[in-house]
Amino acid sequence: MINEERLWEHLESLSTIGKQETGGITRLSFSEEERQAKDLVSSWMKDAGLTVREDEVGNLIGRKEGLDPHLPVILVGSHIDSVYHGGNFDGPLGVLSGIEALQAMNEQGMETQHPIEVVAFTDEEGSRFSLGMIGSRGMAGTLTKEHLEQVDKNGISVAEAMSKSGLDPEEIQHARREKDSIKAYLELHIEQGKILESKNLSVGIVSGIAGPIWQKFIINGEAGHAGTTPMTMRRDPLTAASAIIQVINKEASKTGTTVGTVGQLELVPGGINVIPERVEFSLDLRDISEEVRDHVELEIATQAKSICEQYGVELIIEPLQRVAPAPCSDLVQTCTSAACDTLNIETMTLSSGAGHDGMQLTELCPIGMIFVRSKNGISHNPAEWSSMEDCKNGANVLCQTILNLDLQ
Numbered sequence: 001m002i003n004e005e006r007l008w009e010h011l012e013s014l015s016t017i018g019k020q021e022t023g024g025i026t027r028l029s030f031s032e033e034e035r036q037a038k039d040l041v042s043s044w045m046k047d048a049g050l051t052v053r054e055d056e057v058g059n060l061i062g063r064k065e066g067l068d069p070h071l072p073v074i075l076v077g078s079h080i081d082s083v084y085h086g087g088n089f090d091g092p093l094g095v096l097s098g099i100e101a102l103q104a105m106n107e108q109g110m111e112t113q114h115p116i117e118v119v120a121f122t123d124e125e126g127s128r129f130s131l132g133m134i135g136s137r138g139m140a141g142t143l144t145k146e147h148l149e150q151v152d153k154n155g156i157s158v159a160e161a162m163s164k165s166g167l168d169p170e171e172i173q174h175a176r177r178e179k180d181s182i183k184a185y186l187e188l189h190i191e192q193g194k195i196l197e198s199k200n201l202s203v204g205i206v207s208g209i210a211g212p213i214w215q216k217f218i219i220n221g222e223a224g225h226a227g228t229t230p231m232t233m234r235r236d237p238l239t240a241a242s243a244i245i246q247v248i249n250k251e252a253s254k255t256g257t258t259v260g261t262v263g264q265l266e267l268v269p270g271g272i273n274v275i276p277e278r279v280e281f282s283l284d285l286r287d288i289s290e291e292v293r294d295h296v297e298l299e300i301a302t303q304a305k306s307i308c309e310q311y312g313v314e315l316i317i318e319p320l321q322r323v324a325p326a327p328c329s330d331l332v333q334t335c336t337s338a339a340c341d342t343l344n345i346e347t348m349t350l351s352s353g354a355g356h357d358g359m360q361l362t363e364l365c366p367i368g369m370i371f372v373r374s375k376n377g378i379s380h381n382p383a384e385w386s387s388m389e390d391c392k393n394g395a396n397v398l399c400q401t402i403l404n405l406d407l408q
Helices: 004-014 031-048 092-107 134-140 158-164 169-175 235-254 292-310 330-342 358-361 390-405
Strands: 051-054 061-064 071-078 116-121 182-190 203-209 211-220 259-261 263-268 278-287 314-322 349-352 367-372
Touching: 004 031, 004 390, 031 051, 031 061, 031 092, 031 116, 031 169, 051 367, 061 092, 061 182, 071 092, 071 330, 071 358, 071 390, 092 116, 092 182, 116 134, 134 158, 134 169, 134 358, 182 330, 182 358, 182 390, 203 292, 203 330, 211 235, 211 292, 235 278, 235 292, 278 292, 292 314, 330 367, 330 390, 358 367, 367 390
Parallel strands: 071 116, 071 182, 182 367, 203 349
Antiparallel strands: 051 061, 061 116, 203 367, 211 278, 211 314, 259 278, 263 278
């Protein structure tokens, strides 16, 4: 169905924008590199026969008209911004596969009842402003003026960056879509994990996107000399912290679906011969079931409190972020499964541990995702890789799923 050589050529061409001498790609939101990428992707949208525009938050949108333009749109896409020193496939594969699917339809004279739009969302990654999914928040109507006050490392706010890019921060509400205007949102994305590779499958159907809880654990103890303080007289917060981290691993492992990660750890004062006075560490806890995730959260907190009482130290748990999981709709999963059957592509159902723009759209429309195998599960890294064959299979499943959704 799709032209795999053209898709691959577009992926390679886009990867030259923001390419770093030290390796990888850096394309931050509202940067010159992002503008160059948008201009190039816009030209490909036009080559595909799409009508192109940018909305009030900078989402780049290409539209293929349907036989009935009044029907709700089938929306497909992803993002083209990157993390620092990222890879070639995270985001761009979804956008470029969407364009390729619609170009193939036009070249083969295939018409749909519903209009179809491909979107390259603004700033999914959040690398510049520590605020991800700006474009999808804008489309969902949940982007606020407070969000626009977030600043980058140079003190430039989102609002200022938007203005420098020719957008008006006062107009963001006009990017909002009405609830009945989108039939479904569908995204093709690399898996960023090893499950498909372990099953020797090129394509997977996503059941839902896990919702993260971010917390900071602060444990206050008593500093002391490492050589003169007996073990029985210590109030060592690191000893308590290490026990809590073991609890996190144990409780997250019990469910089979939860993941818990301690990614940051800080000791104060941090001397080699000093018992720490304070330990701080982060917790990233995720599950596709909010009920399961919250139960694990409670178990960790309960046992952490008991451990800290045992060691005579103080525990403070500060909330940083809480995002609800986003289940993928039965409709989109069924249409994707049927597409795999039509194309004789073996598949499986799996969840997404990483966040995606679709999470912001769950109140607006049904969402769904298609995963493509990632070599060694590597992502957000210059070594990120998916084969041409796997990208072709994913793009073909995307195209057929669009056609299936059109008939529903």
